[in-house]
Amino acid sequence: MEQGRRPGIRDVARAAGVSRTTVSHALNDKGRVAPETRERILAIAEELGYRPNTNALHLTQQRTGLLALTSSPSDPVPLGLLDVDYFLALAPAASEAALRAGYALVLGPTGQAPELWAQLRLDGALITDPLPSDPFLRELERQGTPVVTLGRDVDRAQETWWVDSDLVAAMTEVLDHVEVAGARRVGFVAEPPRHSYSIDELLAYERWQEARGAAPLVEEAAGNHTEAGFHAAQRLLDAADRPDAIVTTLEGLALGVKLAAETRGLRVPEDLMIAAVSDGPGLAQAHTSITAADLAPAELGTAAVRLLLERLDGAAPTPRAVVIPSVLRVRASTRRPR
Amino acid sequence: MEQGRRPGIRDVARAAGVSRTTVSHALNDKGRVAPETRERILAIAEELGYRPNTNALHLTQQRTGLLALTSSPSDPVPLGLLDVDYFLALAPAASEAALRAGYALVLGPTGQAPELWAQLRLDGALITDPLPSDPFLRELERQGTPVVTLGRDVDRAQETWWVDSDLVAAMTEVLDHVEVAGARRVGFVAEPPRHSYSIDELLAYERWQEARGAAPLVEEAAGNHTEAGFHAAQRLLDAADRPDAIVTTLEGLALGVKLAAETRGLRVPEDLMIAAVSDGPGLAQAHTSITAADLAPAELGTAAVRLLLERLDGAAPTPRAVVIPSVLRVRASTRRPR
DNA sequence: AGCGTATGCCAAACCGATTCGTCAGTTCGG
DNA sequence: CCGAACTGACGAATCGGTTTGGCATACGCT
Numbered sequence: 001m002e003q004g005r006r007p008g009i010r011d012v013a014r015a016a017g018v019s020r021t022t023v024s025h026a027l028n029d030k031g032r033v034a035p036e037t038r039e040r041i042l043a044i045a046e047e048l049g050y051r052p053n054t055n056a057l058h059l060t061q062q063r064t065g066l067l068a069l070t071s072s073p074s075d076p077v078p079l080g081l082l083d084v085d086y087f088l089a090l091a092p093a094a095s096e097a098a099l100r101a102g103y104a105l106v107l108g109p110t111g112q113a114p115e116l117w118a119q120l121r122l123d124g125a126l127i128t129d130p131l132p133s134d135p136f137l138r139e140l141e142r143q144g145t146p147v148v149t150l151g152r153d154v155d156r157a158q159e160t161w162w163v164d165s166d167l168v169a170a171m172t173e174v175l176d177h178v179e180v181a182g183a184r185r186v187g188f189v190a191e192p193p194r195h196s197y198s199i200d201e202l203l204a205y206e207r208w209q210e211a212r213g214a215a216p217l218v219e220e221a222a223g224n225h226t227e228a229g230f231h232a233a234q235r236l237l238d239a240a241d242r243p244d245a246i247v248t249t250l251e252g253l254a255l256g257v258k259l260a261a262e263t264r265g266l267r268v269p270e271d272l273m274i275a276a277v278s279d280g281p282g283l284a285q286a287h288t289s290i291t292a293a294d295l296a297p298a299e300l301g302t303a304a305v306r307l308l309l310e311r312l313d314g315a316a317p318t319p320r321a322v323v324i325p326s327v328l329r330v331r332a333s334t335r336r337p338r
Numbered sequence: 339m340e341q342g343r344r345p346g347i348r349d350v351a352r353a354a355g356v357s358r359t360t361v362s363h364a365l366n367d368k369g370r371v372a373p374e375t376r377e378r379i380l381a382i383a384e385e386l387g388y389r390p391n392t393n394a395l396h397l398t399q400q401r402t403g404l405l406a407l408t409s410s411p412s413d414p415v416p417l418g419l420l421d422v423d424y425f426l427a428l429a430p431a432a433s434e435a436a437l438r439a440g441y442a443l444v445l446g447p448t449g450q451a452p453e454l455w456a457q458l459r460l461d462g463a464l465i466t467d468p469l470p471s472d473p474f475l476r477e478l479e480r481q482g483t484p485v486v487t488l489g490r491d492v493d494r495a496q497e498t499w500w501v502d503s504d505l506v507a508a509m510t511e512v513l514d515h516v517e518v519a520g521a522r523r524v525g526f527v528a529e530p531p532r533h534s535y536s537i538d539e540l541l542a543y544e545r546w547q548e549a550r551g552a553a554p555l556v557e558e559a560a561g562n563h564t565e566a567g568f569h570a571a572q573r574l575l576d577a578a579d580r581p582d583a584i585v586t587t588l589e590g591l592a593l594g595v596k597l598a599a600e601t602r603g604l605r606v607p608e609d610l611m612i613a614a615v616s617d618g619p620g621l622a623q624a625h626t627s628i629t630a631a632d633l634a635p636a637e638l639g640t641a642a643v644r645l646l647l648e649r650l651d652g653a654a655p656t657p658r659a660v661v662i663p664s665v666l667r668v669r670a671s672t673r674r675p676r
Numbered sequence: 677a678g679c680g681t682a683t684g685c686c687a688a689a690c691c692g693a694t695t696c697g698t699c700a701g702t703t704c705g706g
Numbered sequence: 707c708c709g710a711a712c713t714g715a716c717g718a719a720t721c722g723g724t725t726t727g728g729c730a731t732a733c734g735c736t
Contacts, residue, residue, distance in 0.1 A: 008722060019686045024724060031725085032684060051457065055402065056722035059393040059691050066442055084422040095445045099454040104404055106442045107433045116437040119389065225620045226564035227593050255565050263601040282563045346692060357716045362694060369695085370714055394692035397721050 007048040016044045027052075054102070067098050067308060068117075068125040070108025074136045075129070085251055085280035086297045087128075090150070094126065094301035101309050118143070124308045126150065129195045148308040150300060152196040152321075161311055163304040163322045167197050167277065170293040170326040171204035171247070174275050177291070178245045181334045183273050187217040187236040187243035189229055189253055201249055201277055217243055221253055229256025230263075237264050237272075245273035245334075251280030254290050258333070274333040289331035299324050345386040353382045365390075392440070405436050405646060406455075406463040408446025412474045413467070423589055423618035424635045425466075428488070432464065432639035439647055456481070462646045464488065467533045486646040488638060490534040490659075499649055501642040501660045505535050505615065508631040508664040509542035509585070512613050515629070516583045519672045521611050525555040525574040525581030527567055527591055539587055539615055555581055559591055567594025568601075575602050575610075583611035583672075589618035592628050596671070612671040627669035637662050 013020045018041065025031035026041040033041075058065045069091060095105040103123065124146045130137055130153040137160070140147050149162040178186055188205045191198040202218070209216050219235045221228035229248060233256060236243055246257050254276035258268060266272045268288050276283060279292035303322050310316035347365075351358045356379065363369035364379040371379075396403045407429060433443040441461065462484045468475055468491040475498070478485050487500040516524055526543045529536040540556070547554050557573045559566035567586060571594060574581055584595050592614035596606060604610045606626050614621060617630035641660050648654035 009724095010722080020723080021686055021688095021725085022684085025685090028724080032682090034684060037684080053397075053722050054459070055393050055397040056691090057724085059391075059397055059693090059722080060724050062691075064393065069445065091445055096454060099458060102457075104442070104444045104458055106444050107407065107429055116434060119440075120437060120442055121392070223620075223623075225593065226590070227597065227620065227624060230597055231625070252564070255563065259565065259568055259597050259601075263597075282561075282565065285561075286565060287569070347694095348692080358693085359695080359716055359718095360714085363715085366694080370712095372714060375714080391692050394721090395694085397692080397723090398694045400721075 007050045008053070009050070012041065012045045012048060012050050015048065016041050057102075063123050064121045065103050066106050066120060066122050067103050067305070068108045068120075068122050069094055069105050069128070070125070071128045072130050072134050072136045073108075074131050074134050085282065086278055086295070089297040090128075090301035092301075093298035094305050097302045097305035101305070103305075103309075105305075124148070124312055126304050126308060129197070131194065146308065146311045148304050148311065150304050154196050154199060157196075157321070159319055161307055161316065161320055163300055163307055163324065164196065165295045165300065165326050166323050167200035168204040170277050170295065170328075171201045172208060173326075173328050174247055174277060174291070174293055175205065175208045177328060177330065178247065178273055178275055178334055181269075181273060182336050183243075183245035185214070185217070185241070185243045186245045186247060187219070189221050189232045189236065189246055189248035189257055190218050191224070191249055191253075192220060192222060198249065205247070221248075221256070224250045224252045226252045226256040226259065229253030230260045231256075233257040233260035234264070237261070237266070244271070245275070247275045247277070249277050251276060251278060251282050251292075254292065255282055255286060258286060258288065258290060268333050269336045273336065279329055284329070284331070288333055291331045291334040292329055293326045294329050295326045296324055345388045346391065347388070350379065350383045350386060350388050353386065354379050395440075401461050402459045403441050404444050404458060404460050405441050405643070406446045406458075406460050407432055407443050407466070408463070409466045410468050410472050410474045411446075412469050412472050423620065424616055424633070427635040428466075428639035430639075431636035432643050435640045435643035439643070441643075441647075443643075462486070462650055464642050464646060467535070469532065484646065484649045486642050486649065488642050492534050492537060495534075495659070497657055499645055499654065499658050501638055501645055501662065502534065503633045503638065503664050504661050505538035506542040508615050508633065508666075509539045510546060511664075511666050512585055512615060512629070512631055513543065513546045515666060515668065516585065516611055516613055516672055519607075519611060520674050521581075521583035523552070523555070523579070523581045524583045524585060525557070527559050527570045527574065527584055527586035527595055528556050529562070529587055529591075530558060530560060536587065543585070559586075559594070562588045562590045564590045564594040564597065567591030568598045569594075571595040571598035572602070575599070575604070582609070583613070585613045585615070587615050589614060589616055589620050589630075592630065593620055593624060596624060596626065596628065606671050607674045611674065617667055622667070622669070626671055629669045629672040630667055631664045632667050633664045634662055 009020050009023050013023045022033060023041055026033045026038040054065055098105040122145050125140055126148055127137060128150040130149045132153060133155040134153050137147055137153060149160060151164050152162045153160055190202055193199040193202050206216050219232040221232035229252060233246060236246060237260060248254050248257055254274060257274050261268050261272045268274055274290050276290060276292040279294040283290040283292050303324055307322055347358050347361050351361045360371060361379055364371045364376040392403055436443040460483050463478055464486055465475060466488040468487045470491060471493040472491050475485055475491060487498060489502050490500045491498055513524060528540055531537045531540050544554050557570040559570035567590060571584060574584060575598060586592050586595055592612060595612050599606050599610045606612055612628055614628060614630040617632040621628040621630050641662055645660055
């Protein structure tokens with residue numbers, strides 16, 4: 001079957017009895033080609049399994065066909081803050097969207113070797129969780145590499161292209177849900193507010209408490225490891241006036257909170273309700289499944305690639321923001337029997 | 339400063355007063371060029387900041403310059419079994435090694451869209467944790483894409499190119515260490531033996547116990563979530579004849595074991611020693627730091643890329659295996675005060 | 677009929693590198 | 707002193723596409 005070499009445009013031209021030029025025009029809807037000729041060429045190309053050589057394509061188009069996906073090397077905790085499952089949903093979706101558009105999504109190297117970035121002439125970059133006024137973003141843009149961020153550079157939200165969840169809305173929805181479910185006193189296991197998402201969530205929580213005349217009840221968990229959530233939750237639960245519900249951000253933290261409740265002999269949800277903002281498979285599968293806002297990471301990844309491609313096309317010449325809605329997944333951890 | 343266009347080989351040729359051919363020969367040490375001419379050309383190229391255009395390069399060399407890094411889509415639990423921090427150390431190192439050799443490491447899309455793989459004409463692929471007789475590997479090789487696996491396809495270890503840790507040795511070293519440290523009865527929180535690493539580790543544990551005339555004491559934890567490790571450890575600790583040491587595999591599982599010990603009111607290491615085979619930052623930073631075998635994931639990633647490049651060069655025409663040594667990191671969890 | 681214009685297709689140039697074959701000049705051996 | 711062999715450099719072809727400019731032919735209009 002295999003003809004050794006894969007068919008090129010000249011093979012299609014030969015089979016159709018026309019010139020390479022005409023084949024190119026037909027395939028790209030560019031020049032003037034008679035409709036029936038076009039049809040014939042398309043049919044033959046399809047039959048031969050013709051796929052344009054990407055190198056040759058990129059050579060003429062002065063592109064590389066490469067998009068990078070990476071966290072900011074300016075971040076001292078590279079990629080570490082990301083929820084695993086969140087990233088593992090986002091990255092393949094982004095990769096798939098890029099491939100469909102003829103681009104390849106490359107994994108960014110670590111920040112230690114910035115000169116390698118230059119060697120790879122990227123057409124564009126996707127940066128997750130930028131820091132405020134992130135210098136890396138500025139440098140990329142200065143070099144002419146268009147950037148789209150996942151999460152905002154909070155200092156420059158008006159001047160940059162970004163995709164994000166509405167985390168204030170998501171957090172508020174979680175809090176409202178917990179309140180309706182019967183919670184009286186809601187604690188928050190928070191991350192250090194370094195990225196836009198943690199800033200938004202903390203803000204939403206503080207506002208929500210303030211609206212109820214309640215003081216914020218926050219314990220900070222450094223890192224996303226379950227252990228950090230475990231200990232932060234323990235501190236909340238050991239306090240004199242312990243909460244009857246704890247909300248938190250990442251999947252790992254929520255699992256830590258749940259283990260802390262078990263350790264203290266608290267029943268979930270009877271004695272303590274638990275809810276998270278970022279859903280993940282671990283929450284649905286947990287022994288007692290945990291309510292969470294599903295941020296739709298796959299959609300975020302796809303949307304980010306799409307926005308980046310629009311920048312490359314020139315279809316989005318000025319800063320633009322895309323907000324992906326989240327969906328509350330109500331599970332056992334907040335379903336209190338009456 | 340920026341001249342608009344970056345310098346091409348003709349710019350170098352013009353500046354040096356020679357032909358493009360000579361420049362090419364000088365830069366690649368190919369044809370016959372007088373030493374002083376070569377020096378002059380190299381100097382000028384350096385000064386101009388010349389970097390060959392990768393598209394043009396790949397076009398002539400009939401390559402794409404793309405290597406994929408992905409887990410096997412045949413695996414029903416894609417990438418999920420990987421330890422996060424393990425992957426986050428491995429991937430950037432692999433990416434860096436690829437970039438240094440002029441290749442880009444692309445993120446594989448999910449298994450749902452296999453036709454996209456074909457569109458991307460890979461020069462080679464890195465597959466983590468293949469399943470036994472993995473059909474995806476076979477398919478890739480059939481299509482002419484050289485593959486190197488991280489971890490072995492246990493059924494075809496003789497016929498494939500792979501990079502792996504010596505997990506039998508690592509596990510045995512951990513067990514020996516725990517015994518010397520004073521453990522009398524060692525339990526094992528294991529993963530389902532689906533991949534080569536979990537198979538090796540289980541085998542090593544069983545052998546070690548057998549050599550001591552002891553029955554294996556194994557609890558299986560599904561998935562790498564801390565929660566699974568927590569519950570598996572609880573089962574071990576609730577048994578009539580509870581172990582005074584627990585070894586396990588991944589970082590997440592070890593943290594779960596530790597939380598289980600805390601919950602049961604057991605002191606680490608006095609009442610229970612804990613050790614893992616795959617080290618990670620969470621173990622070093624844990625409240626009570628945990629002993630573990632550091633598998634050097636960055637070295638694994640680098641070695642895998644190197645082996646793949648050797649296959650591409652033709653320098654490794656027949657199946658070859660590379661074993662990366664591990665290092666035991668002794669920490670508080672096994673340092674029992676006398 | 678004559679002229680201008682639109683249509684359908686193609687030849688050639690181009691993108692930026694490598695590589696093959698050639699050529700002029702030098703060195704060496706007989 | 708002459709031819710062979712070697713040296714250093716170059717022109718042109720090549721990779722696989724796109725794009726520009728041009729050339730026939732057909733058509734419409736006066």
